[in-house]
Amino acid sequence: MKRNIQIEALDQIPLEKQRIELAERKCLGHPDSLADGIAESISQALCKTYLEEFGVVLHHNTDQGEVVAGESAPKFGGGRMIRPIYVLLDGRATKEWNGVKVPADAVAVEAANKYIHKILPDLDLNREIMIDCRLGTGSTDLRDVFKPNQGKAPRSNDTSFGVGHAPFSDVENIILNSANYIDTKLRKKYPAIGQDIKIMGLRDGNTITLTIACAIVDRYCKDIREYSEYMDILREEITAVAKKTSKRKVVVHVNTADDIKKKSVFLTVTGTSAEMGDDGSVGRGNRCNGLITPNRPMSMEATSGKNPINHIGKIYNLLSTQIAQDCVKKVDGIEEMYIRLLSQIGKPIDQPLVASVQVLPASGVKLKDINAEILGIVDDKLANVTEVTEKVIAGKLKTF
């Protein structure tokens, strides 16, 4: 069946040329990101359990959950948790299949513990966090059991949509590169740099201002002087990353709410503000491209934790982002591109009700010249939609 792919040209000022642009990323240890990561890790663990036991992925949606802040008493050189963080796991999973009980709750609790330990190695699982699980059961729709490598597209669980764009703007790239640099390089060198980091970028004309809030882990920071040094290091290192990414002027502010004199600073015991006063929820933070981009179309759907078989709120958000990035990479002449995939409940997910493609051609390029090429990519990506499912199960796609 021919797919309903609608390509139209946008006639507008490219984002990079608009006066103001905002973007933001909540890094891995931010309470909302913790909630997202836990939800996604549970979904992945369930997928693995289902596959190991039954050879198929069964229905589940764990795109829910709440991280309720604890209480801490951070102190230079090493403070302590006063009251543990509380994490509620909810959502739904198949708990019985062909008469066999599935340990969905045990799997969820274990996945959550493991994920938290991976992200927050300084947090003591036996003392500083409490996990509760209220995972419900959902009605299993037998038709939509997913068998890998079978290629047949499951049916959409809902009438919903996903959106994606490409390429990333300067601001977006700077934020993503900074976050990545801290997580993969800088923290290894300076373990005092916590996991709860929020990077907000504002471009006003050609000046980009990054406002970074970064938790410092108290046991690795002996006093306020050392704390100030970490602020300097972060400012310098992120400025360097930004300069490699963009030619625009970049100003970096770190922990602007600090009052160094009063020693009222962003010091933590565990590296996350969830230890004291900041709750987190699934689906409230980054979109599946890792960013919050109020100048771009966004979906409200939580990508993390949804089942990767037939849940449009997950698959179409991931796929539309992939499509846009693929088109921009392969097709010359695209200044900006927006993909919206709309599903219809009960229809195969490789047949969206409409795939809406908006292209802002580069200066001098006409849509008709690149239309066919784009159409080919979109069509191909949709035909292979189950690749998204497989990559998600394998943990190869980020969802936040």
Place this chain on the structure above:
Amino acid sequence: MKRNIQIEALDQIPLEKQRIELAERKCLGHPDSLADGIAESISQALCKTYLEEFGVVLHHNTDQGEVVAGESAPKFGGGRMIRPIYVLLDGRATKEWNGVKVPADAVAVEAANKYIHKILPDLDLNREIMIDCRLGTGSTDLRDVFKPNQGKAPRSNDTSFGVGHAPFSDVENIILNSANYIDTKLRKKYPAIGQDIKIMGLRDGNTITLTIACAIVDRYCKDIREYSEYMDILREEITAVAKKTSKRKVVVHVNTADDIKKKSVFLTVTGTSAEMGDDGSVGRGNRCNGLITPNRPMSMEATSGKNPINHIGKIYNLLSTQIAQDCVKKVDGIEEMYIRLLSQIGKPIDQPLVASVQVLPASGVKLKDINAEILGIVDDKLANVTEVTEKVIAGKLKTF
């Protein structure tokens, strides 16, 4: 101090003329909306308590919470709940002020019960729902205590932003009018029409397709025939509302996932899918204009439950929407308008870091002709930002 208001003209195809437009509303009984409504009702109740006892509004943020689905056995003529819905209340509130204990937890639990009863009158509070409260405490920032009618702007709690647009498109208006019509008129006539309704609108060129999922309350619906009649009524009534709103062709689908023959339909005991299998979270549903609009800039911040004193994620989202609507109402020649207000932590909220105003002038209008008028309105609205706070406390502004 002069406000940093940046007005720029957009040169783009107006949304109404783009090929594809999507919008959605989760009505009051949708699990996500329930969570939003509970969160906001708690914030309002806390505001009232603080004002009554201390004459000021104290710090709190109850923009968190989780509705965990129960289990039900709906049946034509009246089924029953099997397992109650579980609601977790979290977030933060000031629990002590000048040595006086504030009954924040009791207030939260009462507000949640009252709100749920208001929205879902068919749900038995003593049997069908369980409310748990894990409200934490936050550090009270004395500077930002809010005294009504004092006019002095509190300081921003965060570096964050709000976004708003006007006017509503055809699709947006149809969705809002339909929701409003059902909630204020149709349900009174037909109590079988539940509170959990999702209205999704897709405009493809000049055809608007509404896909409505509407819970039916079993005790008011005696059999499948009567159920089908309600489907017809909803289709007809919403079609009529849509026709009054727009000249475009409108097609209405109701409960497309139903299988009438198998009697597998959207029948509920209480009017919400939270009774069986659908969880809900604060901040995952409608933006503060009542809609989810992936073709428009959106903020990821939950508006509901945040404190209305200094929380930018609430105030600037509400205010930017108000500004846009006010401009469109008062200034001739605006085709479309987008407002983004960006705060800086610690600065007075009537002085945003930047107020970015994007105007798509109507055909034949130039921005410079209406620039001053717009500037005046934006400036005035910012000057009177505390009016937003007062209206929120009085329950006069919707947040979702």
Place this chain on the structure above:
Amino acid sequence: MKRNIQIEALDQIPLEKQRIELAERKCLGHPDSLADGIAESISQALCKTYLEEFGVVLHHNTDQGEVVAGESAPKFGGGRMIRPIYVLLDGRATKEWNGVKVPADAVAVEAANKYIHKILPDLDLNREIMIDCRLGTGSTDLRDVFKPNQGKAPRSNDTSFGVGHAPFSDVENIILNSANYIDTKLRKKYPAIGQDIKIMGLRDGNTITLTIACAIVDRYCKDIREYSEYMDILREEITAVAKKTSKRKVVVHVNTADDIKKKSVFLTVTGTSAEMGDDGSVGRGNRCNGLITPNRPMSMEATSGKNPINHIGKIYNLLSTQIAQDCVKKVDGIEEMYIRLLSQIGKPIDQPLVASVQVLPASGVKLKDINAEILGIVDDKLANVTEVTEKVIAGKLKTF
């Protein structure tokens, strides 16, 4: 089959003639009694539900549960709850029978709410208490489904025992009569008298000292003077009850921990100390005769909440108490009597492994003269053991 009933004479100093005797009652609003009452009300509600739907009582044991104290700010004239009481319901129930779902959780939550409201009418269910339910499922043993009026004895669930004694001593009678007088008469006249009352009785020779801790409800008590008056009233009224019950000297102390001068008194908002600092558990308070009697043999089993079909920890405690009381009433010449019924798992409950009867004959009486009469009563009561089940279901037997 002949029952194994062993009757032996005790040759000991009767309790009434021993120097020291202790006994205690935790009245209905004491946190432990609240837990017991909730547990028993759930069991009764489940029995009714099972009978209505299936004509039989299905397996359940709800002899578990925890009342976690809230926080309150009592004040003469009327204070308020700060943080609600939290109640955890657990234990086990049959949730599905012949393919039909049983609303065990909803029934439990409703029963708990109703019971709490009955006992603590001044407590606002929507603001001052939170109920959570974690009722599990147990393996249904089909053989032991109970059909009323069928007379056939179910099989014992466990190897366990029950104990009972008669008659009540002076101290025991005074405590029971006092509690009953307050609950049925005094509180109606003086609603300030709360439900959380602990009555401890010590007999030292011929002097009985009652130490009463009685919560006062603040809204009905305007100041410390009125509070003191209630202390006087309680002292006088209980002294009068005691004098009607016993000829011994009785001294009554009320709220001895009070410091009237410092206004540090047992004042409450709701009538129970569970509102502030006192947790309660099932099975930690009174035995099924309404008392804690360290001078008497006691069973550690919680009677409340256990299923009345085949749970020895409930049935044999109730039955042994009934047998002892019946014997003492009908047979002349019993000074004291102790019954111990020991079950064997899997055997019919009307055939205990051993029914041990210890009799302290009255002065001048020999066991052999009353042996046959006692044997007849014990045998008859065992033969009609299912009457206990029926009375429990009908709410006609107290369990704490």
Place this chain on the structure above:
Amino acid sequence: MKRNIQIEALDQIPLEKQRIELAERKCLGHPDSLADGIAESISQALCKTYLEEFGVVLHHNTDQGEVVAGESAPKFGGGRMIRPIYVLLDGRATKEWNGVKVPADAVAVEAANKYIHKILPDLDLNREIMIDCRLGTGSTDLRDVFKPNQGKAPRSNDTSFGVGHAPFSDVENIILNSANYIDTKLRKKYPAIGQDIKIMGLRDGNTITLTIACAIVDRYCKDIREYSEYMDILREEITAVAKKTSKRKVVVHVNTADDIKKKSVFLTVTGTSAEMGDDGSVGRGNRCNGLITPNRPMSMEATSGKNPINHIGKIYNLLSTQIAQDCVKKVDGIEEMYIRLLSQIGKPIDQPLVASVQVLPASGVKLKDINAEILGIVDDKLANVTEVTEKVIAGKLKTF
């Protein structure tokens, strides 16, 4: 001040000569014992924390808590948990002292995790159990802060009592020795022997019947034949222990509810029935002498988890048992002995309202001949009551 110690002779048939005697022990992995052990471990951990930080033990009572069963799928050779066990920690603790926050909740959660791991090493803390903490705060009574080695007796927290007896009867000794033998020797040899063991002893004349319910850990037991072998081993080994303890005839039954043919046996994944269907509570199991003894006077108070400073329900139960055992050890001519210590709220704990001592002298012995010796021991033990506190803090006294 002279202590009010009342010694009276009992003139009764010694328990060992009565026809029927019952006693029971719930071993360490029984759900009720788990709850007791967790409660006591939390109290000990809090004591240590308070002492380390402030040099004194602060007020707390953690004699509450609920173990809610999970769900498991045991299988010969190794099954798995389906749903984790849920543990609620409650009670009260001092959370702030002289302006310093005490990590009471974190300490409680850690103590619970550590204790569970110690008792149930086969249970995976990260997958098979969820711990929740709702520890409240109590009013700190400054007078009763306990400083070790200071010797001054704190004041009684309540009008309450403790009871104890000595010596242990044959049945009691057999039960205690069997439990001890399994826990210290047999399990090391046979790890298949789980921790959840209930030993009930019935003496009928000179025949003692032990009914043992013992969980088997599935990963160490490959099939039903091996299971049967373990039953034989337990029977033989316990019979041997019993024979060393008593000259009476002993019959041992193990897991009488098993149906070997149907393979319906007491097989577990973790060694405790809390994994599937059996909840547990603090204070519902053994008294502080490790036994449930319905033929002996018992206290209903939970010893475990109560603070060891001034909580009579703990201190007097432990002390009265110690006194009785000490007297029997040191004084010749005591056949049986019962101690009851009654406190008065607010009075020093070394000055009970009355210490009631009941002595059944051995044949040929008169009370007056041993009265002085007993008095001396009782008085001395009361004078040194704080030794109990110190031993409890040091973990040297068992409480269940």
